[in-house]
Amino acid sequence: MRTGKSCFWTMLQALAFLPTMALKDSQTSNKKITEEPEFERPIGNHTFFLGREAVIGCAVTNLGKHKVGWLRAEDQTVLTMHDRAVLGPRYTVNLDAPQTWQLRIRPLRAEDRGCYMCQINTQPTMIWQIGCIDVFVPPDIISDDTSSDVSVQELENATLTCKATGHPPPKITWRREDHEPILLKKLQSREFEKVESYVGSSLPLLRVDRRQMGTFLCIASNDVPPAVSKRITLLVNFAPTVKVPNQLLGAPLGTDVKLKCYVEAYPNTINYWIKNRGEMLLDGPKYTIREEKSSYKVSMWLTINQFSKNDIGTYNCISTNSLGKSEGTLRLYEIKLNSQSDDFNNQISIAGGLTEAAKGISKVQLPSNRILKLTLCSIVLSNMFM
Ligand SMILES: *[C@@H]1O[C@H](CO)[C@@H](O)[C@H](O)[C@H]1NC(C)=O
Numbered sequence: 001m002r003t004g005k006s007c008f009w010t011m012l013q014a015l016a017f018l019p020t021m022a023l024k025d026s027q028t029s030n031k032k033i034t035e036e037p038e039f040e041r042p043i044g045n046h047t048f049f050l051g052r053e054a055v056i057g058c059a060v061t062n063l064g065k066h067k068v069g070w071l072r073a074e075d076q077t078v079l080t081m082h083d084r085a086v087l088g089p090r091y092t093v094n095l096d097a098p099q100t101w102q103l104r105i106r107p108l109r110a111e112d113r114g115c116y117m118c119q120i121n122t123q124p125t126m127i128w129q130i131g132c133i134d135v136f137v138p139p140d141i142i143s144d145d146t147s148s149d150v151s152v153q154e155l156e157n158a159t160l161t162c163k164a165t166g167h168p169p170p171k172i173t174w175r176r177e178d179h180e181p182i183l184l185k186k187l188q189s190r191e192f193e194k195v196e197s198y199v200g201s202s203l204p205l206l207r208v209d210r211r212q213m214g215t216f217l218c219i220a221s222n223d224v225p226p227a228v229s230k231r232i233t234l235l236v237n238f239a240p241t242v243k244v245p246n247q248l249l250g251a252p253l254g255t256d257v258k259l260k261c262y263v264e265a266y267p268n269t270i271n272y273w274i275k276n277r278g279e280m281l282l283d284g285p286k287y288t289i290r291e292e293k294s295s296y297k298v299s300m301w302l303t304i305n306q307f308s309k310n311d312i313g314t315y316n317c318i319s320t321n322s323l324g325k326s327e328g329t330l331r332l333y334e335i336k337l338n339s340q341s342d343d344f345n346n347q348i349s350i351a352g353g354l355t356e357a358a359k360g361i362s363k364v365q366l367p368s369n370r371i372l373k374l375t376l377c378s379i380v381l382s383n384m385f386m
């Protein structure tokens with residue numbers, strides 16, 4: 001093989017001189033006496049697609065009684081001799097009249113990439129020329145070297161890998177299937193940078209964040225269609241965290257009160273409500289329990305129908321998964337609308353006993369001021385706990 005190769009390169013170097021020497025010979029003294037064969041133009045280098053047909057031509061003038069042969073340049077294997085195929089059914093030769101000898105290879109394989117020599121059996125030395133073909137191969141993803149779904153704990157490192165074959169070598173591009181940007185941790189920073197896509201065979205994700213969870217597409221593409229892609233899902237596992245938007249809720253008796261918790265967790269959680277550290281509350285006439293899930297986020301609602309004195313107390317929303325448990329606490333109290341204003345009226349009547357003039361105004365204004373204050377108070381309180 002080694003000697004064969006170096007022999008080939010010597011021949012290639014010789015190629016630089018041979019045709020011109022032949023040309024000179026024929027152009028000068030010998031031309032009128034014997035018409036020697038000549039190559040009319042170079043074979044050239046050509047590109048074909050895998051599985052299709054490669055056609056390269058060797059244009060010869062003054063062939064006379066000589067014969068044209070096609071050889072594989074690398075190992076000098078003879079493929080065709082004049083009008084006959086010598087090496088298997090994939091190779092054929094035909095004369096594209098008047099003088100181009102075409103080598104056809106079909107169906108084209110990747111191994112056919114290389115150089116081919118067109119040779120004429122002139123005496124004492126044969127003349128030849130070389131042309132090369134490149135075989136373009138569409139991309140294909142190598143399953144064994146490509147990540148399947150990846151599951152990590154939050155804050156661990158993860159790397160998604162995708163390898164593909166093809167010629168020219170395919171480019172690997174990563175995107176999120178949901179078209180959201182990919183979050184990449186900036187070097188030496190806690191911050192994330194948002195990118196539409198990422199180019200590279202592996203997508204490094206440092207200290208993975210829950211927001212990076214999702215399905216990624218690795219897309220392999222080169223100049224040969226079609227591009228191919230594979231879905232890789234990144235699962236980020238973490239114990240539940242619970243957020244309560246309003247920890248303190250006041251409501252008048254008789255109304256329906258809605259309690260709300262937001263949970264984040266993966267894998268999936270079991271979520272429920274308890275009252276005063278007692279039993280789990282069940283959906284029914286008294287309580288309406290609802291849950292809404294979107295990826296790793298769950299919104300939990302508990303509606304207490306017909307709020308009564310018995311309902312005053314502490315409620316907990318509880319969320320558990322395989323990695324842990326978390327809860328939120330809400331306190332529910334009564335806003336005494338009517339009785340408060342009654343008290344006020346009483347107070348005002350007492351106050352009114354002192355100054356008859358103030359009474360008329362106070363009776364109308366004070367209760368509503370008081371309600372306003374209560375409402376403000378509950379807003380301030382709930383904001384404090386947000
Ligand atoms: C054809 O391809 C061969 C091998 O790749 C290269 O050595 C040669 O220079 C090319 N010739 C032309 C005309 O591009």
Ligand SMILES: *[C@@H]1O[C@H](CO)[C@@H](O)[C@H](O)[C@H]1NC(C)=O
Pocket residue numbers: 155156157206207
């Ligand atoms: C994650 O990768 C970074 C950078 O390569 C390294 O410094 C760190 O120790 C890795 N963390 C874990 C949990 O493996």
